[in-house]
Amino acid sequence: MSSIGTGYDLSVTTFSPDGRVFQVEYATKAVDNSGFDSTAFPLPILTVVGIKCKDGIVLAVAGLAADGRQIVSRAKSEAASYEKVYGEPISVKELADRVASYVHLCTLYWWLRPFGCGVILGGYDRDGPQLYMIEPSGVSYKYFGAALGKGRQAAKTEIEKLKLSELTCREGIVEVAKIIYGVHDEAKDKAFELELSWVCDESNRQHQKVPNDLLEQAKAAAQAALEEMDAD
Numbered sequence: 001m002s003s004i005g006t007g008y009d010l011s012v013t014t015f016s017p018d019g020r021v022f023q024v025e026y027a028t029k030a031v032d033n034s035g036f037d038s039t040a041f042p043l044p045i046l047t048v049v050g051i052k053c054k055d056g057i058v059l060a061v062a063g064l065a066a067d068g069r070q071i072v073s074r075a076k077s078e079a080a081s082y083e084k085v086y087g088e089p090i091s092v093k094e095l096a097d098r099v100a101s102y103v104h105l106c107t108l109y110w111w112l113r114p115f116g117c118g119v120i121l122g123g124y125d126r127d128g129p130q131l132y133m134i135e136p137s138g139v140s141y142k143y144f145g146a147a148l149g150k151g152r153q154a155a156k157t158e159i160e161k162l163k164l165s166e167l168t169c170r171e172g173i174v175e176v177a178k179i180i181y182g183v184h185d186e187a188k189d190k191a192f193e194l195e196l197s198w199v200c201d202e203s204n205r206q207h208q209k210v211p212n213d214l215l216e217q218a219k220a221a222a223q224a225a226l227e228e229m230d231a232d
Helices: 023-031 066-086 092-105 152-160 169-183 212-231
Strands: 047-053 056-062 117-124 128-133 141-142 145-149 195-199
Touching: 023 066, 047 117, 047 169, 056 117, 056 128, 056 169, 066 092, 066 117, 066 212, 092 117, 092 128, 092 141, 092 195, 117 141, 117 145, 117 195, 117 212, 169 195, 169 212, 195 212
Parallel strands: none
Antiparallel strands: 047 056, 047 145, 056 195, 117 128, 128 141
């Protein structure tokens, strides 16, 4: 019974005999599989990739998620509150810890449900570019490269091939575009709109969308790489 969750998945505070919390596992599964269909968990982001380059952070997104907007709102509130109290911008690590605590809070009470999305949080502070990923359980880790959503494992495999410490953000946007296009299955997935953003020296260390000319160049390079792969 415990292996399939029957009788132990009605509440986030119910543990199975082998110590599993199925509600949290379902939330994690919702992030990994954009085909997940449930009234409990809105459809998650299709694929998200974040990499730490030598001069900043690059983020690539395909898709949207309702739960994500609530977490973004909380992150903005935490950042504003920290600056008001301490008189300086919040560090990326402190913000990641606070957001992770908020996400974890929703796994502690039976009347709440875990968030059906994960978070990749990137920024630039006194320690340079920083990249964190927060899982639906509220666990947070620091990364050089991270991926969420459908195709996560394939994206992580491609990230591991990159020499991130040698990449500039201009080079990084091309690489993450290639990854997003590479993990997209045209036969099974709907058409998507690629969005690229960065936090780097070129953006004055502020989070901004990648300029349109660079976005189009990245898309063209990704499509060319995909066609070359298909030809082989």
